[in-house]
Amino acid sequence: MSTPASAAPSASVWSLFSPTHLAASLMLAGGISLYAIETYVTATVMPSVVRDIGGLPLFAWVTTLYVACSVLGSIFIAIRPRGMSLNRTYMVGAFLFLAGSLICALAPTMEIVLIGRAVQGFGAGTLSTLGYAFIRYAYPEPLWGKASTLYAAIWGISTFIGPTVGGFFAHDSAWRYAFAIIIPFALAMGTLAPWLLPEGADDRTETKAPVRQMVLLIASVLMVSFAGTTENVSLRMWLVVAAVATIAVMIVVEWNVPVRLLPRGGVNLKKPISRVYIAMFMLLAALVCDIYIPYFLQVLHHVTPLISGYLVALIALGWTIGAFFSANLKGRTMRLAIICGAALEAIATGLLIFTMARDNPDSDLTLLIANTVLLFGMGFGVGLGWAHLVTYVLKLADEDEKDKASAGITTMQSLGSAFGAAMAGVTVNSTGLIAPGGVAGNISAATWLFALFTLPALVALVASISLRKTATDT
Template identity: 60%
Template sequence: MSSVEQTVTPKSISVFSLFSPALLPATLMLGGGVALYAVEAYITATIAPSIVRDIGGLELFSWMITLFVAAGVLGSITVATRPRGVGLRTVYVAAALIFGAGNLICAIAPAIQVVLAGRAVQGFGAGMLAALAYAFIRFVYPQPLWRKASTLYAAIWGVATVLGPTLGGLFSQGSAWREAFVILVPLAGLMALSSRWLLPRVDDDRAQQKTPVLQIALLLAAVLLMSFAGTIEPISSKITLVAISMASISAMLAIERKSANRLLPQGAVMLGRPISRLYLTMFTLMMVLTSDIYIPYFLQTLHGVAPLVSGYLVALVALGWTLAAFFSASFSGKQAGVSIIVGCVLETAATASLILFLARDNPSGDLALLGPAVVAMFLMGCGVGLGWAHLVTKVIGLVDSSEQDKASAAISTVQSLGGAFGSSLAGVIVNSAGLADPGDITGSLSAATWLYALMALPGLIAIAMSLTLKPVSA
């Protein structure tokens, strides 16, 4: 038994065990990687208008997010498909350096095209860092702490939704957006340098296979098409891109099912296998959650809420995720299984309830009408937070050691896919329901009603899948 395992007993297990002297260095490195990805995504979303005002390129505005997301998916895949014999610690060094290089490119960019190149490099490194956090869990922590580490990573994403825009706001004037990228360059360099001492050296125990190039290409095409669909206005074009994206996913899954050279763990595309249902649960949870992107607009249009206040109110979704993640962190066995089910039900019900609470004409901001909508937003996040860490732990513990890198990397991939599909689908729904035409109160009421009615439906899939999952072991 290792010294770490000796210090972690069932009675001493808590999230704070991750910060014990023996585990603190690795926790800072792995949690820091997730934080860089999460916070940077929200910082750039905040400073993007300043970038195009300063150096132009409004017509390419949407690609700053699209390329980051697509490159992030490729980065997470790279962790599992890296060359044979390359250890995780070496990949971490490369990921931190790539992320730093991407920030430097953005900081010195003279034109929007260079910023886009930097965002792609940045996203690739960030995607690797996020996937590495899950890949390292089994090597850094004793098994009783896997769920706690997953809880911490989930909480970081929740905090980032508030911290990112706040930090971005500090750099949103004039050319100050360059400093938002510059400050992360030395941090990335420090993380790359420190990883040699703070992260363990682990053997590459993956099974020998070739890189599944075709599946990766189809998956990236799907992400790019879906992300782009969320940025264009014509409804027919949106629907076409979504359809092609779904066809790409279907083709990838069909190839994955028959190929011996797989991108995902064995059984991940066969609904009869538990790991497939785990990934599908995670995917649909993220799809439903991204319906929150239109909450600030509806709060301002229908309830007379000020823009700044609406931004902080929607942050309650992230707060709910974070608090629920910590609340359920100590659950195991049947408790953890119930937590996943309750979380899926809670998120779905809270989303559907916005049909009644948010899709209301309340220009005076009457608290009797607005209050229930605010509670529903908080409960949406709680639903995901209750079960996410347990789903992650189940994925990592379910596969053989030779496929655990694939399984870990797929967690970040599924999370990104769920967000991309959800945001694009939400855009198709609201525009089809009249958000822009006829617009105003009538259009907003129709759009909000249809959005939360249809976006709650994937939650029913999550509930159905969660009911088939066996209890998460302690």
Template identity: 60%
Template sequence: MTGLDQISADKPSVFHLFSKPLLPATLMLGGGVTLYAVETYITATISPSIVRDIGGLNLLAWVTTLYVAAAVLGSIFVAMRPRGTGLRTVYAAGALIFGLGSLICAVAGSMPIVLIGRAVQGFGAGTLAGLAYAFIRFAYPEPLWRKASTLYAAIWGVSTLFGPTLGGVFSSGSAWRHAFLLLVPLGALMAALAPRLLPRADDDRAHGKTPILQIVMLLAGVLLVSFAGTIEATATKAVLIAAAVVAVVGMLVIERRSDNRLLPSGAVTLAKPVARVYLTMFTLLVVLTSDIYIPYFLQALHGVTPLMSGYLTALVALGWTLAAFFSGTLSGRAAGVAIVVGCIIEAVTTASLAIFLAADNQASALTVLVPAVIGMFMMGFGVGLGWAHLVAKVLKLVENAEQDKASAAISTVQSLGSAFGAALSGVIVNSAGLVQPGGIAGTVSAAHWLYVLMALPGLIAVAASLTLSSPPPRQVR
């Protein structure tokens, strides 16, 4: 019996991904996700240092916005690449593009040049992240598909904790340039190793033209909502979010009527299970992204130090990671139940923060702080409990010819959910008193309404997940 046969016969474990025949692919695919995730948090940490060194405070918001938008375009490129181009070639190109963007950032003398580098870097990072899902069916036997998704979730969790720490190492003076410069040879090395370590992946996509209009409208939506997340004025933020919604809805309408699709068949029709899977993923991330205000609330309301608030907020990511490993052994109907239970946990614990986190607790009383911390951990735990199973459902519900589209859509949904969640959270807290009247009373009000209202998308996730509790039917290949 071969090693892969043994994996299929035994109860699959995430550690099988690191077995000798699978280790090269795991290192390459996990490495791509790591680059995307860690660079997201490192740059967020060193951005103030960049501004202090070369100026450009008025453009600071675009450092992240352009990176996210370009990453979405990179994930789309995986599915829309030129006909006959193999995934290994795309991986090598993505790694080189990421390295080039890092080099541009490292030598930039002004903020506009940094933004160009971030856009190039984001495209490469999005390509590598999208390939992690696109390669799953070629790199691993089917019993390990959920395990690979679990690994990617763990990488994001670890990156949330260590990314800012690494960024802090490069935050003095012009040291931020080294944070980018170190990535240049890494990108080149990954590009060189791609043809040797990644499995062959034939181009089995269906023929069709590139859906330019849908791509443009989707990118417009991502840019608008990402920029909205950086605006302080509530009215302006709301207008930008509304415009983003119009752009995304318009894209979906065109997608539904067009024969030339950006998304896999059925992805925009709620009667189809794959659409409900994507909806569940989107709403889970919208809710989870409300955690961006947790550090502020911990410091302002509970007397927690800035350093400790950062580590406590990382419990959200830790919850996701631990739940992913916990539920990774589930399959069949148990996996469907895990998705539903995870959605319920996220919605309930998010609502609980409206009570425990939104409290004037300057004395740091543990009777209030501990339940709040548990709620934060369980928010992430709920998402992690079902995320890998949602990814596996996507891969099982679409035909081989649309697997690349389905994989790219996973990364796109992640980016959209996070962007909309951040922007909506900003509108809520600003409208609920964070700035006016401000102070303790305003902050308590902002925290309360944020987690009351952000629990509502969680109810949508619960409703959608209830329709996914049975194992997906196998597609005819």
């Protein structure tokens, strides 16, 4: 494996933009930016798309197909054709993202939009995973965690940029420009990849596709994504149960076959890399209870939709600031940051029972400030440890499976978010949001939501604590 010259141990995040690393940082950050910004842009313009070309019954599949295909795109990194370098793979991801965006921009019907979103999602998953896969080629080891910090910052910034850009184009047929405007960027990045990115030579010993695991994984993603959108509570519950059962079957298959989806030890709890993946999954699953927070803020605390949106954006801001705060930690303090971050997320989520699940008709400032602090704390907790968990994955994976390990990071992100969103929907719709509804129903739903979503954060905490004696210092 070839790496650039070593950086000083005290190197900061800004070292990623030194002349030596600037080109790679712009390309890798740009790839993740395409994914992140387009996620929020699309969410903003979709009501306009439906008003213009119809297709309301297919509305949910715009996100479902995107998520499922992004998982496939992340897996593609590990099973790409033998000999294909990472910078060539980047070209494939960028041009697929371009093609998907073009299809969406020209789509005459919602069915064509779905095709475009599927292609877009595959390209986005590829680009997002390459951000992690390239770390070991583009940067010296002291900067691995800093690169993950940069990616966290991109997602935080995109939370503000995406809805703003989407809102600018969310009228009449202007939504098409929201997809078209990103095409020149994808074209430039795909074209420049062979020159601005290191080759990333193929050092894998296994390139066969774990077909059975892939089918089971995508089936679980589709089921849980659909569960998060259907209004039938009973169907929603059974879809989640079926999705969990499918994941369990996938783990059994992964354990017993030679061609694996995850790196060695990925489903073996005795191995630290499996517990790192669990921590990632659970941290993201707990965080997505935020999808109902704007509604609770508006119904229970009587704030405007605009203010509720900005308050929830504090979670992303907290993640970004937490990532920068812990960027220079290493060794024992790095592990402590992961543990403290998981604990902080659990505490902040649990305390929302007492501050968010309250009737606040006068918009009492004390309660709103408390909610603001806790929302920021949820994101800050994840940000404290996320980049270090990424570093653990890259260091714990065997040399010939680091691309597979990088794909696992994106897979855990997608699965955690999808399962979390589905479970949030099941929880609130089963505990009062719909029946009886109103203030009492919302208080009940919010109480149950934050109580139950404290549990995955606690699981992440336990998994993080277990890393103390098994993961090596960095």
